[in-house]
Amino acid sequence: MKIAVIGAGWAGLSAAIYLQRSGHQPVVFEAARTLGGRARSVQSPPLNATIDNGQHILLGAYTETWALMRELQIPLESRLQRLRLSLQAADGSFRLKAALLPAPLHLLGGILVARGLSVTERVRLITLMQNLRDRGWVVPASATVGDWLRAGRQSDSVVRRFWRPLCLATLNTPIEQACAQLLANVLRDSLGGARGACDIMLPRVRLSELWPTRAAEKLDLRYGQAVRHLNRLSTHVEVEGERFDAALIATNAPSALRLLKHDAPSSAGDAYLTQLAALRYNPIVTVTLELERAWKPPAPMLMLYDYPEKCQFGQWLFDGSVAENPSKKIPGPGPTRTNPRIEGQRSMLTVVISDARSLEQHAQADIVAGILEQMREQIQGFPALPPVRGHATIIEKRATFAATPDLARPENATPWPRVWIAGDYTDTGYPAVLEGAVRSGKRAAELIAAYFS
Ligand SMILES: Cc1cc2nc3c(=O)[nH]c(=O)nc-3n(C[C@H](O)[C@H](O)[C@H](O)COP(=O)(O)OP(=O)(O)OC[C@H]3O[C@@H](n4cnc5c(N)ncnc54)[C@H](O)[C@@H]3O)c2cc1C
Structure with missing residues (x-):
């Protein structure tokens, strides 16, 4: 099947690679003249150099990202620096480093010898993490990270030195507004996983070089082609007038909304568009x-x-x-x-x-x-x-x-036949992170493959 993939961010590229692997023919449309979306390399005139649009941290727990890189035969070690989890303040007042012990002792050992925590703070931190693990990494519904930390009796100092930086780095949302369950999901897969799952992986190369350029070599990729019209018919879809068997919209949510809102109104369609429009x-x-x-x-x-x-x-x-x-x-x-x-x-x-x-x-x-x-x-x-x-x-x-509680995030399957979406904002269970984008792309590719099988 000929599938239009709209957007060459991590979600669109991962979907295209998996669609190709399952025998389909993806054609990727990308509005920009570079690939990678929100994780891309850019030319910086002030520095006269190629830099990234933003520093990205990846985690050992990004299993689908590593699987995709292996699929593309990219050796991880050559592209990423692997570091044992270490949260260290520049002024030396705080340091928490995972211990060289098997999980879950790596975290326990790390907290026990952490710098900058009182005995009470250590005990409360261990208790909070142990309770979270005992409850299957589930926190009270609708709780913000702030609510959850207060219930766990975390001191202002621990919040300032540890939880706030961690929450901002993971959810890009302040603790009083951030969804505690999304943070718990990331903690489950990183700190709650095997020791290597909480390792920090820092790119040794520019972001586009991590794997998107290799993916692009394998794909029919049309740069500089912003899709403005998606026409859905009963037997096929038309993207900018070209006929495809299906379309995968892997743009950001506002672009997806623009492409979908012209379809005939229906209650399921309206509910879906409302979810896209509600994201902040x-x-x-x-x-x-x-x-x-x-x-x-x-x-x-x-x-x-x-x-x-x-x-x-x-x-x-x-x-x-x-x-x-x-x-x-x-x-x-x-x-x-x-x-x-x-x-x-x-x-x-x-x-x-x-x-x-x-x-x-x-x-x-x-x-x-x-x-x-x-x-x-x-x-x-x-x-x-x-x-x-x-x-x-x-x-x-x-x-x-903004990763707030009770956010209804759209599914990959839309109410419209032959149209799917992918992106970090879909219902991945993760905040807006690279691993969520890759997972979303893979999931959408699986749904499309199942539809046509
Ligand atoms: C500064 C910054 C720092 C970050 N730090 C981290 C981090 O440390 N760790 C982490 O895991 N994540 C981080 N993230 C989040 C991560 O970058 C995103 O989750 C991920 O890149 C989203 O990928 P995506 O494919 O879902 O969407 P996008 O990357 O937004 O891709 C969408 C693509 O669609 C294209 N497009 C849009 N409209 C159209 C159209 N009409 N026609 C054709 N193409 C179109 C866009 O140009 C874009 O290339 C960070 C993000 C930013 C911005």
């Missing part, structure tokens, strides 16, 4: 800094404590240097744009600010100045930060949907 979004801001001299942070990933009143917004600091072939072309058609300098020799840092709504009223220059001040204040006992040669700020306004 939170931004993520990523600041990439290029330093004058080589400088490695004390760990590949460090927590920063933010002080918005001082314009110090940084939450996480990453070593952003990746080795990249300078002659490598940015994936996509068009003229070859190459990196004039070898990035492996450039010293880059990235600073991430999740749920960045409050940054809107600040000038970018003030944000960068505040972050530099924050880093100088908080990175303790380490050679001073060299001067900054250049910086780039990327604001992803609709980075992820």
Whole structure:
């Protein structure tokens, strides 16, 4: 069957690969001239380099992502740096590192020797995690992360040092609004899994190079083709006037809504469109800094404590240097744009600010100045930060949907025959993360294959 896949993010590309594997003929339409969607490489004029649109952390628990990379014969070790879970504050006041023990003792051991926790805080943290495990990783319905932490008697200090950064990094939603069950699902699969499931995997290459470029080599991919018309007929669908047996909409939710709302009204259809329209979004801001001299942070990933009143917004600091072939072309058609300098020799840092709504009223220059001040204040006992040669700020306004409780998320199957959807916002049981996008794409491909079998 000839299937139109609309969108070349992680969901659309994963669906296309699985559709192809099951004998179908996917044709991928991508509005942008690069692939990867919200996890993509971009050319940064201020830095004159290829950078990512945002730092992405992957987890050992991203089983479908690793299966897809294996399917594409990509060796994980060459593309990702695997780190034992370690949540470490830049100022040295807090550190929780998974112990080298079999699960679940790795977490218990980590909490017992963690830096920056009182005895009571350790006991309450262990009790909260043990209760969660005993209850099958199910939390009270409609609870926010804030409700759940209060019920678990977590101190303000533990919330500030541990839970808040973890919740923002995972759900991109503040603890008082974030859905506790979605956080519990991620904890179940990472901390509750085998020891390696909570490992942190940081890309060694630019995001598009992780696997999307390899996928694109295998697919019929049409870049720069924004789909505006999807015409559903009883025997087929038409996408921009071209005939297909079915369509998979793997765009973001607002684009999916635009493509679907022209169909004839029905109660099931209206309910489905209402779910798409109800999603709200939170931004993520990523600041990439290029330093004058080589400088490695004390760990590949460090927590920063933010002080918005001082314009110090940084939450996480990453070593952003990746080795990249300078002659490598940015994936996509068009003229070859190459990196004039070898990035492996450039010293880059990235600073991430999740749920960045409050940054809107600040000038970018003030944000960068505040972050530099924050880093100088908080990175303790380490050679001073060299001067900054250049910086780039990327604001992803609709980075992820706001992961609030009781959110009705759409299924992959739509009420309309021959039309499916995929994306991180579908009902994956996960917040808006890469693994959710890959799972959603695979699930949609399975449903399409079953429909035509
Ligand atoms: C800054 C940032 C940091 C993040 N950090 C993490 C992290 O650390 N860990 C993690 O797991 N996840 C993270 N995420 C989330 C992750 O990037 C997303 O969950 C994932 O990329 C979503 O993939 P998707 O395929 O569902 O959607 P998208 O990536 O949005 O893909 C949709 C695609 O459809 C295309 N499109 C839209 N409309 C049309 C149209 N009409 N016609 C044709 N094409 C169209 C778009 O151009 C896009 O390429 C982060 C996201 C951001 C923005």
